[in-house]
Amino acid sequence: MGFLDISNVTKSYGSVQVLHQVDIAVEEGEFLVLVGPSGCGKSTLLNMIAGLESITSGEIRIKDRVMNGVHPSKRNIAMVFQSYALYPNMTVGQNMTFGLEMHGVPKPERDKALADVAKLLQIDHLLDRKPGQLSGGQRQRVAMGRALVRDPDVFLFDEPLSNLDAKLRVDMRTEIKKLHQKLKTTIVYVTHDQIEALTLSTRIAVMNKGFVQQLGTPKEIYDQPANLFVATFMGSPAMxxxxxxxxxxxxxxxxxxxxxxxxxxxxxxxxxxxxxxxxxxxxxxxxxxxxxxxxxxxxxxxxxxxxxxxxxxxxxxxxxxxxxxxxxxxxxxxxxxxxxxxxxxxxxxxxxxxxxxxxxxxxxxxxxxx
CATH class of the missing domain: 2.40.50.140 (Nucleic acid-binding proteins)
Incomplete structure (x- = not known):
């Protein structure tokens, strides 16, 4: 049994089944990447872990606690979105500590968490700025910082780098990798970019048409693809x-x-x-x-x-x-x-x-x- 267990999970909208019996056990400290083409079900699965989508059948557990039906705010997860989702009228510091404030965390604790995370992400000089004054890479760091200050059980990333230019994507990829190596956090990360999947993950779940085609280490996925889809989807140029x-x-x-x-x-x-x-x-x-x-x-x-x-x-x-x-x-x-x-x-x-x-x-x- 893993730290995060996805057991026989399905998702249907009416008569249309979009996720088919997904079984993944994620160990504590693991970096799992869900990768696949648009419409393969990876973001739907992430939203089900977060509690933003209901589960049609099956079970999701975090730290052996069943999450089916549990409100997102009670799951102790943090999510980083593609769109950053920052409040434009708040400063960087206010954005990062807003969630803690809503959960009643005392101000001295909020301030310490903010200072620690801002230093870690090298954004301590930006705390008094508004999001509109930041570059795309800086906004992504703030969005990550807002997740980190909460010290959640699981971090969920939904295509967080897709809005950045090519060079910045490479830079941010390295930063996320360094962050995971330093903090040993449990991360589930969604992307359609197979290079991101191969470079960031400890394990990859390759998805297509609602099915997990293969689950394995980057080396296993690349060298021993389970089928033709995995072989041609992973790698650039393709196999x-x-x-x-x-x-x-x-x-x-x-x-x-x-x-x-x-x-x-x-x-x-x-x-x-x-x-x-x-x-x-x-x-x-x-x-x-x-x-x-x-x-x-x-x-x-x-x-x-x-x-x-x-x-x-x-x-x-x-x-x-x-x-x-x-x-x-x-x-x-x-x-x-x-x-x-x-x-x-x-x-x-x-x-x-x-x-x-x-x-x-x-x-x-x-x-x-x-």
Missing amino acids: NIIPTKVVLEGDAPHAELSDAEGNRVLLALNQRNLTAWAGREILLGIRPEAITDPEGADRNSGSIRPLSNVVTVTEPAGADTFVTMSLSGKDVIARMRADAAVHPGQRFEFAVNMEKAVAFDPQTEARITP
Whole structure:
């Protein structure tokens, strides 16, 4: 049993079910990120934890106390919204301590909590300003500070960085990470940004169409996606998905592909259980960083396979160069070093790390596990 337990929870609006039997146990001090596309149910689930949405069936517990039907003000949770939700007529200090004041916390305690949190977030010089005088990043710090002064059991973040520009988002992401490492607070964080999910979380729940598709650590989600949706949603650029047939060379399974000129290409598959798929179609998943030039290949891998193919497009991207080729009629992206000598139209010797390849069942779209 976790610090926050979501047990078999569903949510329906009339005859339409938008959340399907969600089961997640969050340990104390954990940073859980709910990630998925718009409309997948992640914000609905967050609002149910907060008490802003009712639960159709199932149970939510915090510290082994059932929260079903408990008013939001009685749950000892704090929420940070996308819109900041600051009172424009109050100063920063008043915004941050308003909740404490409403709960009858004595002024000396309020002042101490305010001073401690303002120093932690480096906004102590802003306490007498109004929200309208602050930048977006400063407003987000104030919204976080208002949550922190309450010392709640669980922090809930609803897409808190989506209104910020790209650089500020990266900066604030780092600040939130540092804050969690320092305070060891329990956080449930909603985002549609998979980079945010991978960098911030201790665990991720990937959601789609009201279902939790996979729950695991960032490494598990990235390296061992449970299905095709998780594989293509998590990662940028997305995982390459290539239709292929499993063939046996000797007794070893290989992926049979065709290069840009229609020549047959064989890549040895690491999963021995794929022998049972001989003669059948699979979907082969390979992340861009697992396809590179021989010099840039992972020297710790024992499964680097050569692949000769024609380069279609090169895209310099600062520290990386993204190289596109065609395999079995699909565009496949490789990630290479910035100084890789690759040019459109040339035949190039790629190196593919087959230790990182995963296979999916084309019918169920589930990963074929070893």
